[in-house]
Amino acid sequence: MKVTxxxxxEKHDVEAEPETSLLEVLRxxxxxxxxxxxxxxxxxxACTVLVDGESMHSCVFPLEDAVGxxxxxxxxLAKAGKLDPLQQAFIDEGAMxxxxxxxxxxxxxxxxxxxxxxxxxxxxxxRMNGNICRCGAYPRMVAAIxxxxxxxx
Amino acid sequence: MTSRRQLLKTLGGGILVLVxxxxxxxxxxxxxxxxxxxxxxxxxAWVHIAExxxxxxxxxxxxxxxxxxxxxxQAAAEELRVAPSVVRVVMGDTxxxxxxxxxxxxxTTPRMIPQIRRAAAAARERLIDIGAAKSGQxxxxxxxxxxxxxxxxxxxxxxxxxxxxxxxxxIPADLELTPAQNWKVLGTSLPKVSASAIVTxxxxxxxxxxxxxxxxxxVLRPPTMAAKLKTVDTxxxxxxxxxxxxxxxxxxxxxxxxxxxxxxxxxLIEADWTEVEQSQHSELFKLLRGxxxxxxxxxxxxxxxxxxxxxxxxxxxxxxxxxxAEWDGKRMTIHTGTQRPFAVRDDVAAAVGLATGAVRVxxxxxGSGYGGKHTGEAAIEAARIAHAVGVPVKLVWTxxxxxxxxxxxxxGVSEITSGVDDRGKVVGWTHDNYNSGPASVESPYAIxxxxxxxxxxxxxxxxxxxxxxxxxxxxxxxxxxxxELAALAGVDPLAFRIQNLDNARLRAVLEAAAAKLxxxxxxxxxxxxxxxxxGTDKGxxxxxxxxxxxxxxxxxxxxxxxxxxxxxxxxxxxLKNQVVGGxxxxxxxxxxxxxxxxxxxxxxxxxxxxxxxxxxxxxxxDCVLLDRKDLPSAGAGETPIxxxxxxxxxxxxxxxxxxxxxMPLKLS
Numbered sequence: 001m002k003v004t005x006x007x008x009x010e011k012h013d014v015e016a017e018p019e020t021s022l023l024e025v026l027r028x029x030x031x032x033x034x035x036x037x038x039x040x041x042x043x044x045x046a047c048t049v050l051v052d053g054e055s056m057h058s059c060v061f062p063l064e065d066a067v068g069x070x071x072x073x074x075x076x077l078a079k080a081g082k083l084d085p086l087q088q089a090f091i092d093e094g095a096m097x098x099x100x101x102x103x104x105x106x107x108x109x110x111x112x113x114x115x116x117x118x119x120x121x122x123x124x125x126x127r128m129n130g131n132i133c134r135c136g137a138y139p140r141m142v143a144a145i146x147x148x149x150x151x152x153x
Numbered sequence: 154m155t156s157r158r159q160l161l162k163t164l165g166g167g168i169l170v171l172v173x174x175x176x177x178x179x180x181x182x183x184x185x186x187x188x189x190x191x192x193x194x195x196x197x198a199w200v201h202i203a204e205x206x207x208x209x210x211x212x213x214x215x216x217x218x219x220x221x222x223x224x225x226x227q228a229a230a231e232e233l234r235v236a237p238s239v240v241r242v243v244m245g246d247t248x249x250x251x252x253x254x255x256x257x258x259x260x261t262t263p264r265m266i267p268q269i270r271r272a273a274a275a276a277r278e279r280l281i282d283i284g285a286a287k288s289g290q291x292x293x294x295x296x297x298x299x300x301x302x303x304x305x306x307x308x309x310x311x312x313x314x315x316x317x318x319x320x321x322x323x324i325p326a327d328l329e330l331t332p333a334q335n336w337k338v339l340g341t342s343l344p345k346v347s348a349s350a351i352v353t354x355x356x357x358x359x360x361x362x363x364x365x366x367x368x369x370x371x372v373l374r375p376p377t378m379a380a381k382l383k384t385v386d387t388x389x390x391x392x393x394x395x396x397x398x399x400x401x402x403x404x405x406x407x408x409x410x411x412x413x414x415x416x417x418x419x420x421l422i423e424a425d426w427t428e429v430e431q432s433q434h435s436e437l438f439k440l441l442r443g444x445x446x447x448x449x450x451x452x453x454x455x456x457x458x459x460x461x462x463x464x465x466x467x468x469x470x471x472x473x474x475x476x477x478a479e480w481d482g483k484r485m486t487i488h489t490g491t492q493r494p495f496a497v498r499d500d501v502a503a504a505v506g507l508a509t510g511a512v513r514v515x516x517x518x519x520g521s522g523y524g525g526k527h528t529g530e531a532a533i534e535a536a537r538i539a540h541a542v543g544v545p546v547k548l549v550w551t552x553x554x555x556x557x558x559x560x561x562x563x564x565g566v567s568e569i570t571s572g573v574d575d576r577g578k579v580v581g582w583t584h585d586n587y588n589s590g591p592a593s594v595e596s597p598y599a600i601x602x603x604x605x606x607x608x609x610x611x612x613x614x615x616x617x618x619x620x621x622x623x624x625x626x627x628x629x630x631x632x633x634x635x636x637e638l639a640a641l642a643g644v645d646p647l648a649f650r651i652q653n654l655d656n657a658r659l660r661a662v663l664e665a666a667a668a669k670l671x672x673x674x675x676x677x678x679x680x681x682x683x684x685x686x687x688g689t690d691k692g693x694x695x696x697x698x699x700x701x702x703x704x705x706x707x708x709x710x711x712x713x714x715x716x717x718x719x720x721x722x723x724x725x726x727x728l729k730n731q732v733v734g735g736x737x738x739x740x741x742x743x744x745x746x747x748x749x750x751x752x753x754x755x756x757x758x759x760x761x762x763x764x765x766x767x768x769x770x771x772x773x774x775d776c777v778l779l780d781r782k783d784l785p786s787a788g789a790g791e792t793p794i795x796x797x798x799x800x801x802x803x804x805x806x807x808x809x810x811x812x813x814x815x816m817p818l819k820l821s
Binding site: 016017020024027028029031033034035036037038039040041043044046073074075077078083087088090091094096097098099100101102103106124125126128129131132133134135136137138139140141142 | 345348355363412413471726727735737738759769771774
C-alpha cells in the first residue's frame, strides 16, 4: 500500500504492507535511525516515538495505524541546534552509558512531561518502566526527568 | 594492514609518538628522528599532534558504554596539557590502530591509559625540546601549558611547533608521568565526550549505518543447536522480487531491499534438519558437578558445608549483534559492534577465505557488550553474504537470535566446606567451583588452611565471558557461606568479616559501606532485613550493603550502598555511573535471570520470557568512592557487580531466616 506519513512535521510517501512496523519504515525507508530496534516485542522501549502525542513502541505499531497521525521521533526534539530540555538534562545528569536506549527513554519522558509537567516519583517510574537500560543508568534518567520538571515549576 | 607510509600520509605532518609494548623494542626506536623503525604491529598505541594542533589518539580499545573514549581523552589531555576538546580518539579500526587483544578484563584503565599517558608526555617533552631550539632559551626555563610551550618572553602553540615534516619518536625511559595528586584533567568529572550525539539520536551505531545499494540480510537458523541441514528448498524465496539466496553448506541466508522482504523470503525457505539429542535444564547442575569426590574438606571445631548454584544468564546488550559488510572485489570492510576487532578480522578472513590484510574491521561506539561481544557472529555472516552478493549487506540480529544463538555467562556449582573456632576465626576452608571459572575462587580472607580449585566441565550451552565472569558467582558462594559461618559462630556478619580479614583495602570498603548504611544501628524486623558482602576482582575492591523487605515471598529492595576502591580515580562521575550500573545489572542475575532450555533450544528467547531489571526494581542506591591517589588506577567496569547478589541473599536470610544458595535467589 502507498501511504503518506506525517513525521516530524514533514510529509513522507511510503510504500509498504499495512502491517509493516512503523519502526522499520522510520529507520529503513525514511532513514530516521535515531529510533532504535531493541526487541521487536514491545518489551524494551528503545523504539519509543510519539504518535498523536502518545508514547508508542514503534516496533509493534503497524504502519496502517500511523497514517494521518502526527509522528515525532528523537530527531525532532532539538530545534535549530538548541537541545530539548530533556536532552540537556540527560547530558547534565550523565544519564547514559552506551546510549542505545537513550532515544527511547527521552521520547517516553517527553510524552510523560507533555501530559504531566510535574509528575511524582511514582508517576515517573510507572511511565518509564516500559523502557529498559541494560547499563543501569535508571536513577540518573529519573533525576534528569525531575530536573526538567523542577525547572518549569 | 596499513603500511607506515600510508599511515604517515593519512596523518599529514606533525608529531607522531609510538608506544612500544615490550621494553626491548624501545631501542629500535630510540633517536630515530624522521622515521619510525618498529613495525606497526609491535606497537600498542600512538598519539599524533597535527599541524592544526588537533591531538589524535589511536587505540585498539573500543567504546561499549564503559566510557573508555572519555577516559582516554582525559589521559592524553592531561599529559599534553591541552583542553580535552582538541583530543580525538580513533578506536577499534583495524586499518588505523595498533593491534590490541580486545576490550575485556577491565584492562583499558590499568594497561592502555598509562601507555597513552606516556605517549602524550613524550610528545609534550618533545615539543618543549623544539621550543627550546626555536627560542634559543634554556630548556629548563620552558614549560607546556594549554597547547603552548611557554617561557620568559616566549610562547608558541603546539601547532606552530609541530609544523613541518612528520617525525616519530619513542618514549624516553626516564619519562615521568604527572602524579595523581597534580592531575588537572584526569581525576575530574569530564562529561561523556559523545553525550550530545547520543541524546540527539545522531550517533551512528553499527545497526544505523546505511550505504547506497545496501541490502538487508537474514540467516536461516536451525530448530535446535547443532542440527545439520538435510535438505533445503529456497526456490520460493528466490522468486520474490530482488531476493537473493546465499548457500554455503549449512549456511543459508537471504538478502532483499527491505527487512520485511528478507523476513518474508526467510519464512518461505523449506528446510529439513537432522537434530541431535541434548541434555536438559533439569539435569544441569548434576551434569556440571560430575561424580568426582572432593579431594579434601575443611577441619575445625565447628564445621559447615554448603553447595551453591548459578544459572546461565544472557548479556542482553540492548543493541543486538549487527554488521555492515562491504566487499569491493579486493577488500572486505566491516562495521560491527565487537569487543575484539582484530580477532573478528582474523575470523572473517578465515571464514571468507581472504588474507587478514584484505579485511578491515571498524567498531563504531557500540550499544554495550558486558563481555557478550567477544565474538563476531554477525560480522562473519554478513561478510559471507556480501562476498557472494557483491553489494553492501547489513545484518542485524533479532532479539530472539541474540537470546537464542549468542553465548551465555556460565552456569556453575560451588561446594564450600569450612571450620570456625570458638573465637570466631575461620580456621579451614575449601572451595571447589565447577564450570564458572577460576576468578575469585581464592578467598581473600585470612585463613590458615585454604584450598580453592576450579574444575572445568562440559557445558551443555555455549558459554563465554561476562561482566566479572566467574568472580560474580564465586563471590556469591563465598560471601553467602561467610554469612552462614557468622550465624554459626553467633557473630554479626560485618564484625565476622572484619575479624577474619587482613586485607586493608577490602576492610576499608566494608567499613565505608557499613558506615553509610549505618549498619550497626540496623536491626532486622519481621519482613525487613539487612545484608552485606564484599569481594575483590581485577585489582578493585567492593563492598555492598542492602536493605530490603520480604512480603508474601516477594523481595523489595529498599536501599543499596556500594563502596568501591579502584585506586586513583580517573573520572569520579563516570566511575559512579559504572559502579551503580554494575550493581543494577547484578540485580538481574541476583533475583530474576535464568536461561531456560530443553532439547537443544533456548526457551527464554524473548524479553517477555527473560526478565531484566527495570525502572521499578531500582531502590535508592548510594555509591561511596574511595579515591586512592597513592595507588595505580584499576578498571571499574566489572568488579562492582560481584557484591550485590550475596548482599541481597544475606539480607533475605536476615529478614526471613531462610538461607538461599542459588542464583537467582528464589523464595518459592
